[in-house]
Structure formats: C-alpha cells, structure tokens
Amino acid sequence: MRFLFKTDYEDDIKLFPHSGYVVSYGILIALLLVAPYLLSSYLMSQLVFVCIYATVGVALLILTGFTGQASLGHAAFLAIGAYTAAYLQKYNVPFPVYFLAAGVLTGIIGAMVGFPALRLTGIYLVIATISFALIVEEILARWESVTHGNEGMRVKTLSLLGVTVPRDSPTFYYLCLAVLVLTIVGTLNLLRSPTGRAFVAIRDSETAARSMGINVALYKVKSFAISAAITGFAGVLFAHKLSFISPEMFTLQLSIEFIIVILIGGTFSLHGAVLGAIFIVMIDPFLTYLKDDMPGIIAGIAATFGASSATAGNIQSKVAAFASLNGLKGAIYGIIIVLFVLFEPLGLYGRWLKIKLFFQLFPLYKRATFKRQKIYVKSERNR
C-alpha cells in the first residue's frame, strides 16, 4: 500500500499524484496509438464513437457531475456543432476555422441557455433543458434554407491542411483521440483551478458557495458555456464520422444516452465518461453478437448436458426468436439504467475503486466506506 505524503497545496492538486499514474496512462496512450494496426476496421470505427461519446461525457460531467446542474439537452448542443460544421463547409471554410466556430457558437448558445437556468434547480432544470432540446430539434427540421430540413445534410470528407482525411482512416481516429485527450487534460486543469473549485462548491451547497463569496450565477453560466462548447467540438467530429446528419439523429433519446454514459461510468470522476462511453458504444456489437451467436452456444450447452438434438434445435430457435425481438435493446437499456441506479450508484469507475481498495486493504475492506447517506429530512422544495 502506498501512502501519499502531501506537504503543501501544490502536492494536492498535482495532475499525476505519483509515478504509477505516468506509467499506466503512458501505456494506455501507447496502446491507443497502435490500435489502428491491431484492431479490425469495425472496432476502429466503434473506437472513434467511443472518443466522441467520451468527449460529450466529459462535457456533461463538467455540468452535471461537477456543477450539479442536470441537463437532458446535450443532443441539441451536439446538433448545433454538427450543423454549424456542415453549413460552413458548404462555403469552403477550412476545417480549423469551422471547428473553432462550431465550439464558440455552441458555447454562446450554451451560455444563453445557462441564463434562464440560473433560477432553476433539480427537476425544473431537467424539464427546461428537455424543452430546449425539443425546440432545437424542431428548428432544425423547419429552417430549411440552412439545415435542409428533414432531408438532412451531407457532410463532405474532412480536409485538414490540404490533406483529405476519410472518416474511417487512422488519421481521423487520431484526430478524435487528440480532441478527447486535450479535452480531458483541459478539464482536469480546469477542475483544479479556482473555477473548478467554485463549480464543485456550487454542486455541494449553493448557499455555502455564495456565502464564501462565489458568484454563483457567473459560474453556472460559465459551466453551461464550457460544457456546451466541448459538446459542439464533439458535434463537428460526429458530423464527419456519420458524413450525413438529419434532425432525427439528435433526439431526446441521444440526450438520454449521454446521461447514461456518465451515469454508468460514474459521475464523480472523468474516468467515468470514458468507461461509460465504452459501455454505451459497445452495447450494440454485443447485442449483435447475442443475436448471432448466443442461440448456437446455448443449444450447444444444452446438448452437452444431454438434451436430444431435437430439443437443442428447439431451444436454439426459441433463443434466436427472443434475441431478435424488436424492443430488446430498449428493454436492456431500461434494465441497465435501473440496476445501476439501484446497485451501483457510483458507476463502473466506482466499482473499479472498490475492487482496488478491497485488494489494498485486503482483509480489512468494509462496504460502508462507499455508502451514501440518505436524506429524509428536507424537502427539495424548501431547499
């Protein structure tokens, strides 16, 4: 077991508290850099989506995880970023310019959403952000001179400094990875700055933050703007990855998926965004695998336990019929969300920490370390 001995504040806010961090993250980065040479093109494509979802997850964590402002409207910010890129691209604006423009525009719109959100907390904020997302969705469908309405927009292949970067090339993957890594490093730095500390203070108690002299309104708007801007950057990559965007891609469903990303990953650490993104993106291939291979495997297991070939065939067809049921994905989503909220409220990263602590403390680990406190006393209305 390692004991970190801190002698001053600088020690407390170091990006890499000890050399183990440098080694493990170095290995991770190296693996991610050689990934295009090891993985199949399908997995590479999924990995790009992991990067994009994780970027949005980090953005959402800044707002929801660290400032405590829940948002179910991030699909709208993603859409604004994606459409800005697609629109500017028509006028041959170079990539770096429209990439920045998308982020800045989304950030400004995020700040504009943040202002009305100042007066709202809890459920009202969730409803307000849902409304904002639904209005944006409708505008995208109706403002045909810019967005081409429901026909959608084609996004041209990305060209960076005169070199075309196809959406399934390793270069595009490196670009997405770079954006993700820069976002994470930037966010880590933000969170250990006074701004980040103010965010966390607002999350923990708005009244206490205000009495400590924090301008709550200013920081909430900042949090909205930063979160929206990062989502806008991700939107540009999202548009290029899909090469075609239309309003029905940016529905409430997508916003909920983003929330699921941080919920499953864990809302208290940036690791959560990445783990959750891996989970959400990989659930599709996993379901396809279930659909294709599971019936055969289960029938095989049944056969080894002495079932006759007729019964095994019967089981196989039944499982296949179940696996190809229409709403299975939705049902699995629903069950996963409920199970995580009930049994793993700290998410995948929380589970990782628990396992780590279990081995560090080996016979002395106790469950109560991670127990959250229930509050039955105060009504949120009076808070």
Place this chain on the structure above:
Amino acid sequence: MLDFVQQLVSGVALGCVYGLIALGFVLVYKATEVVNFAQGDLMMLGGFFAFTFIGMMGLNYWIGFAGAVAAMALFGMLAERVVVRPILGYPQFSIIMATIGLGYFLRSIAGMIWGTDDLKIETPFSQGVLRIGALVLAYDKLSVIAATMILCALLYLFFNKTTLGTAMRASSENMLAAYYMGIPVKRVVSIVWAISAAVATCAGVLLAPITFIHSNVGLVLGLKAFPAAVLGGFGSIPGAVVGGVLIGVIESMAGFYLPEGWKDVAPYIVLLTVLLLKPEGLFGLHVRKKV
C-alpha cells in the same frame, strides 16, 4: 368564430388528457418529491391492459375499465416497491434516471407483448356527436373532459380533506418528521403510486378512442404533460388540470392559426417562458429559501 370554438373544444379535450397525465406527476411529486418520468408509460400500459380485457377477452367496457385500473394500481405498487423505494432519500437525479429506465423498459416490453400496431378500444362513446346549433362535439372528447373534471375534484378533496391525504402531504414535506408522527411513510408512498398508476390508466383508456394505443404514446404525451404540470405549479392538483387545458388549447390554436411547425414547439416555448418569469407556476406555493 365557429372554427375558433371547435378548436377550443378539441384543445380542451386534448388538454384534459395532458392534465390527467400531469395529475399523476403531481400526485407522486406531492407525496414523495419524486418526479416520475415513466408516468406516460404507465398510461400506455394501462391502455394496453384495458385493450386486453375489453378487446381481446371481450369483457364489458366498464368491467374491463375497472379491471385495468385495479391491475395497474397493483402494478404501480410493484414498480414503487422495486424501483423507487430503495432509492428514496437519494438525490432527485438518481430517481429521475431510475424512472427514465423504467419507462424504457415498459415501452419495449409493451412493444414485445402487444406488437407495434395502433390498437383501438371500442367504447360506448366512440360513436355519436352532440350538436349544439352548428357546433359539432364528439362524445369521446366530451367524455374525456367530464372524466378529468370528476377525477380532479375527487383527488383534490382526497388530498385536502381526508386523513390519508394529509398524511401524504406531511410525508412530502418531511419524511422523517412524518414518520415520528406515526405516519407509515412507506405504505403512504406505495398507495400514492397505486393512485397515480390508476389515474394514468383512466387517461389511457379515455384516450384510446382519440389517439389509439401504441407503445410510444406514453413518451409522446408524457413529454407534453411536463409543460402542463410546470405551468400549474408542480405541486397543485387543480393546477395540473388547468395547466393541461391551457397547453392543449395553446397547441391546438397554434396548429390552426400559426404556420406549420409551431404546433409542436408552442407548449415548450410557453413552458420556458413560464419557467423564466414565474418558476413556481400559476398555482404553486412561493416558498422562501432557508439556509
């Protein structure tokens, strides 16, 4: 002018459905401070139960209706026991996510069991219209309006005049204090979920002749019921119905008088405006913040 009245009546009927769903939100919120994002899906499930009893088993409409309400009340209790009770006392965000998950689950299960087609329930009000001069009013819409008014009045009296209603209001203010006063908080929460599922079922069955029942109806209408609940102030029973009616009328007027596209966003624009100007809603209590 005739057009206007016609639009007004259909808006009010639609609004009453929103109001009924919003009533479910408000009931659960009033008693437990939980916002149930699966309320619309409970309504959808209630509609499907009624369809099973009436359309598939061939029961009498009223018996089937009562059966569906009873079955859904039990289902509401089950959902509360399994999903909500373990996380009472945790931040609202967890509970919101849990009910969103429950909604996902119910939608896909309903799609698996009853298919994805639009289903229709034969009701005594399906046919026939009431003519007042040149004005033509369909019975199915009038039945929705009448039922909403009756339910709203009953629930209002229940909450304000009965012991159980008082117990519910008390446990919403402060669960711990209510428990010390001898209120069985767990049972109260369970009952409130049963009532709200029953109200949702009424909405689903009454709605069946107007919009039909399909597995996504709950999501679509549930999202429209939020503006209704917020407009009325999230904790007020008459407010929910008034809010619902206002949203319904605004939507149907926007659909008639404004260009295409406004119909769907008008309720949300109203919602955002209300949240900006008067976040406590039309009927909400204004509470001072305590430190």
